[in-house]
Amino acid sequence: MQLRAMPAKGVELRPETEELAKLVRATRWAQAEEKAAAIRRAFEAMFDPSLKQYVFQSPVEFGEFSKTTDVKFEWIDWGYKECLQFQAFLAVEKKDFAAAMALLKSIEAVAPVSAGTAAETGYVLGRLGRAEEGLAEYRHAFELSQRYESQRPYQGASLRGMGSALIDLQRWDDAERMFKQSLEFEPGNKVALNELSYIEQQRSK
Incomplete structure (x- = not known):
């Protein structure tokens, strides 16, 4: 494995991502959009520029992927994927499909499973x-x-x-x-x- 399996980097932001999920469930889109952008900035500020970043939801996903690559990377908490996916969802709601596709492609690059x-x-x-x-x-x-x-x-x-x-x-x-x-x-x-x-x-x- 590239790094220790636990904990994923950014796990301390989980209360924030849980709050985002509550806002989404309540369809409070404006507040959710602002929260997602803030969470994304917080995650990306943690990134090690000398490494690639990948997001996994479980140690099993992390472990299997680690066996397929020689690239050094850091495991980022799943909350990063969640805030990006909400941004893509919101772009779809606005019918901005180009922006949605760009976001989804960026998620695919960091969340391969x-x-x-x-x-x-x-x-x-x-x-x-x-x-x-x-x-x-x-x-x-x-x-x-x-x-x-x-x-x-x-x-x-x-x-x-x-x-x-x-x-x-x-x-x-x-x-x-x-x-x-x-x-x-x-x-x-x-x-x-x-x-x-x-x-x-x-x-x-």
Whole structure:
């Protein structure tokens, strides 16, 4: 391993990132935007300029990645990824897809096993009319969610994303399979059920 597995650098900022999460859940966007920018500055002020920075959510992710590279790096706390991802989300809400993609690419560079980032990238690509590329990103998100326990929460969302991209490509059977598979992870999910109904409507036409 490149460095000690614990603790990640910036762990002391977790109370701040938890406060950001509360602001996001409360949809207090202006305050959340200001908080995210402040947290990002605090993290980046800690960076060692002689090292690369990578963000991992668990020691397992850190350990596996360490075996794949000879580059010296420091492990940055997951909160850094969270504040960047919120900034990307806010850019999407403002329909500034270029800014969103730039942020998501910067996250990919530091958080190589983030299923959430891959899924959000897939969504933005879909909004840009790039369904094939979006499908590939959602597939990557699902693979990460299968590989790492810490990324499990994105299993259903990744499959629904693949289903949406396949609808855009009018691949109805494949889309149906993805939504049905997503229900194995999140039974009763209304988005999946609604999309399955939509597919049946399209077939009836």
